[in-house]
Amino acid sequence: MKETTTSGDGDLGHLELMMVSRRLYCRAGLDQELTALAEICYNLRYIDRNGKSQNPWSLRQMGIYEQYDLVNQRSRWILLHPSENACRRLEELLEQRCDTDSDAEDIDNIALHAAIMITASRLWGDYLDDQSELLRAFVSTNHSRDKLWDIRGYLRFHNEIRIIDSLNLQFITHANTDEKANYSTIDQTRKFDYKITFSDTQKLHRLRTELSRNRTALKSFFEIASKFKQRYSTLRKQRIIPGSIEVEADLEAHIDGLRVYINTASSLLQKCEAVDRLLTTILRLRNQAAILRNEQTLQEIARQSQSENAAMARLAQQSAQDSRFLKALTVLATLYLPASLLATIFSSNLVQTQTISSSSPSPSKTHLVAAPDFWIYVVITLPLTLFTVLLIYWMGRRVRTTATI
Template sequence: MNQLREVHEFCYNVQYVRRNGRGRGDPWSLRQFGVYQQLSCSDRRSTWIVLQASDEIQKRLTEAMESRSCGTNDSLTDPMIPHLVFMSTIALDWQCYTEYLNSQLSIFDRKACFSSVHTMASEDFTVSFTDCQNLQVLQQKIHKAITVLDCNFDIVRGCLAHCQRLIDSNLTSIGKQALAELETCYKQLEVHRREINRIHECSQGTARLLAQILDFRDRQALCSVNAHIKDQLEILKGTHKTVEVNLDTLQRIAFQIHQENTKLGEIALKSQKDSSVLKGFGMVATIFLPASLIAELFSSSLVQSQPVDVDDAARGTHMVVSRHFWIFIVAWVVSAVFTTAWPLILSAKRFRWN
């Protein structure tokens, strides 16, 4: 406010909330516009500069100026009429916005109050760190709304003081009505401020409760993981003991196998020596077998010694083969064939069975 002898100046920057109608993301937006008024005390004319006024504000301002023009001179508009339009714009959508903030907070509040802490059922609320982040975004909106409301309080108080000065200077014809409307606007803002303060306090409690739920679940999950690790360590210890027992068993088995292999080596060496002896016996038998066979043959009745001359024994003897000698030959051939063929027949049967 700058007050000169013949000119009153008054300016402020208004912030307010409106639905953006985008259909995606946050449905509410924070908007603002600037107001400057220069009032000439001599002719009661006002010069206005309004920055970034929306179409809605321009329409409301036009309608108000047409309906509240001064009765004595229609070309003159009371200097408080635009301020009343602007102040009514400030308090217009705060009720809907507080309901929106409250509905958004209730989503997190239900999760915080009704989520199962110990075990999650299939129909239970899911609580994650994302909820804490989204709640923090909502709290920032609430803080911003509180800041905007505090600024609006200052603007309304400034308008009340400006209106009182105009009344004292006899520059407004609707002073009492303007004061009443500004007081009503101020009380409405107070109601919205108390409601948003309540939402802010509830959001702080909800944020603490969500953080405690996540912390409790994290500690519970950590305990579960530690218990699982402990069980796995116990299993590993048992497995280690089993492996040690198995290693001892394998070492004993390996030692026994080594001893058996040593014994088998000794047996093989002894068998080799025995086979050498048997081979010698076989060679001796092979050498003496023909001689013994011939001796046995000549000692049998198959070969007989007869005198050359029966009447004269002094003439010597000669060897005579018995007429049954062929039986010996046939029996020997049959025995040799059977002895040779029998192992071959057995081998052929085993091969056919396999």
């Protein structure tokens, strides 16, 4: 509030109320002579409903300007973007004073400022109650907190039991962040434990950011009201402006209410921060526990792989031993193959013995001769041998081509 000296013109002996595009102007006449003026201008940030279903609260602001003639006790008002409640309240007060036909000297403009402030701060309590409820129930849509203790028909929560209808299960969605943060386990070994996700911390962060911003607006509101009341008391005691103890008491009660709102917002912020730290710690510990379980699983898989590799090594060693034994048998069979072949040929009908007659009295001699059909054996055996060699070569080449692809 500041005092200036200027000259004015015009003479309006009555109070005029004019509403233009949600701007309220309250004007009073000024004398022709040199006049001492007192000016006050401030910006109020207040909370109001926006009509939305998800986030029904919005932080808004309105500007108030008053120019007061200390000599003639006339004032000029400018309100920028006032709320509808503030406009209605001002209309009521001004109409009441105009109806009582009071003089300008009896008009306490500070009471109008007090009415604007009290009306603008009226919804802070409802807003903080909603935020407190939101802090308790923003995880209420998470059905993982439901604790089913009896499959025959009971659903138990923290301290509530509701009978379940066999055809229509009704879930009690009343849980709070404290319960989720205080009763969640780290290792998640319980079957019906609370589900904590990163989205919970994001919701808390958004709530904490909004509370912090609005608490700053509340503190600004509190500072304006406190300085306004202090200056009003000084000017009233010095009899510079008309005033009343009732208005000063209303301002004091209004300031006390704002102080309570600030303390409530600070308490909610501390609660948000505490719950956020606890949930973050639980998430971190659960993550570490999950990493430990993964490491244990990987170690178990490594041990199983090591056992399998050892078994494969033993199998390969046994196969190598068997291969050496088979190779030895093959070499041995190859060594005896010519002799066996000759024995088979000579024992067959392909080779026959023929007796040589002589005129001497000595015994007759015999010698081996090929059978007349011996050529059939040679003609059939050679093509079969050649076919076998070609078949082995073709199969080996096909295996090598497949392995290359």
